[in-house]
Amino acid sequence: MREICRGLRFPEGPIAMADGTVLLVEIARRTLSRCHPDGRVEVVAELGGGPNGAAIGPDGRVYICNNGGFTWHDAGGLLIPGFQPEDYVGGSIQAVDLDSGKVETLYTACGDRPLRGPNDLVFDGVGGFYFTDLGKGRPGDMDRGAVYYARADGSGIQLVAAPLLTPNGIGLSPGDDRLYYAETSTGRLMYWDVDAPGVIKPAAPQLSPAAVPAHLLANLGGAHRVDSLAVDSEGNVCVATLGAGAVTAVAPDGYIRALVPVPGGDPMVTNVCFGGPDLATAYITVSGTGRLMAHEWHCPGHPLAHLNR
Numbered sequence: 001m002r003e004i005c006r007g008l009r010f011p012e013g014p015i016a017m018a019d020g021t022v023l024l025v026e027i028a029r030r031t032l033s034r035c036h037p038d039g040r041v042e043v044v045a046e047l048g049g050g051p052n053g054a055a056i057g058p059d060g061r062v063y064i065c066n067n068g069g070f071t072w073h074d075a076g077g078l079l080i081p082g083f084q085p086e087d088y089v090g091g092s093i094q095a096v097d098l099d100s101g102k103v104e105t106l107y108t109a110c111g112d113r114p115l116r117g118p119n120d121l122v123f124d125g126v127g128g129f130y131f132t133d134l135g136k137g138r139p140g141d142m143d144r145g146a147v148y149y150a151r152a153d154g155s156g157i158q159l160v161a162a163p164l165l166t167p168n169g170i171g172l173s174p175g176d177d178r179l180y181y182a183e184t185s186t187g188r189l190m191y192w193d194v195d196a197p198g199v200i201k202p203a204a205p206q207l208s209p210a211a212v213p214a215h216l217l218a219n220l221g222g223a224h225r226v227d228s229l230a231v232d233s234e235g236n237v238c239v240a241t242l243g244a245g246a247v248t249a250v251a252p253d254g255y256i257r258a259l260v261p262v263p264g265g266d267p268m269v270t271n272v273c274f275g276g277p278d279l280a281t282a283y284i285t286v287s288g289t290g291r292l293m294a295h296e297w298h299c300p301g302h303p304l305a306h307l308n309r
Helices: none
Strands: 002-005 011-016 022-026 031-035 041-046 051-056 062-066 072-075 078-081 092-096 103-107 118-123 128-133 145-151 157-164 167-172 178-183 188-196 199-201 215-219 225-231 237-242 246-250 256-261 269-275 281-286 291-296
Touching: 011 051, 011 062, 011 269, 011 281, 011 291, 022 051, 031 051, 051 128, 062 128, 092 118, 128 167, 145 167, 157 199, 167 237, 178 225, 188 225, 237 281, 246 269
Parallel strands: 051 118, 118 167, 167 225, 225 269
Antiparallel strands: 002 291, 011 022, 022 031, 031 041, 051 062, 062 092, 062 118, 072 078, 092 103, 118 128, 128 145, 145 157, 167 178, 178 188, 188 199, 188 215, 225 237, 237 246, 237 269, 246 256, 269 281, 281 291
């Protein structure tokens, strides 16, 4: 494993580009930034709030889940996010034009449901995107989360599932027929089968409005928590694993294939994406110490929709 960049302010949402650079957000810096192979970092856009997940859309813009921001504190040299900040004004979905740096806010609510803490997103093959809303935490309470589906042009958004407990990373299987999400606080990977774009099939009859039943893919157990994820070409769900400071690869049948530790002792391993000429390089954000790492994976990643390589 090798280091690409350091000195980042809680990086997340990596996107490996064809020119060898990696776009990512710096949540504490409130920017979309570009990391170069020689370690240089440049700001692409100022986003405000708390930019979190990122993905390239069908129009070539970078779509951002903005969680509205955090309070921040130092824990033994690690930068750690905390509760909802005093300047919080809500969550949103933003789109950034890479040529001009222009930022457009597409969504701040779904009907009468305000977006609280959008976290991560994935585009399907027809140009829509699923995203998680983890919600915000406060000293005495926390929001319940949700999954939404939205159109890239800002013309429509719909609720897919709610309420959920800390939904974080989200991804689609090859074929777009299974929607995975990471449940941070329990350390579980969950999924639904997809009936149509934006329409999931509950794992069991929905007996009450309290939840939309999902299948359990894997429970990492112990003190492990799960963050954002990517899917490789074998269909393995590769999930950043908090606490362990690693990436865990889980097969489509739930078998835990590997735990890939990130050197340096930072437990805040938060995200992974695939890039390089053959998509076999895993780029990993290590957020407490502000690093972007690269590791040669055992197989290529699954190509993301709309990312022109």
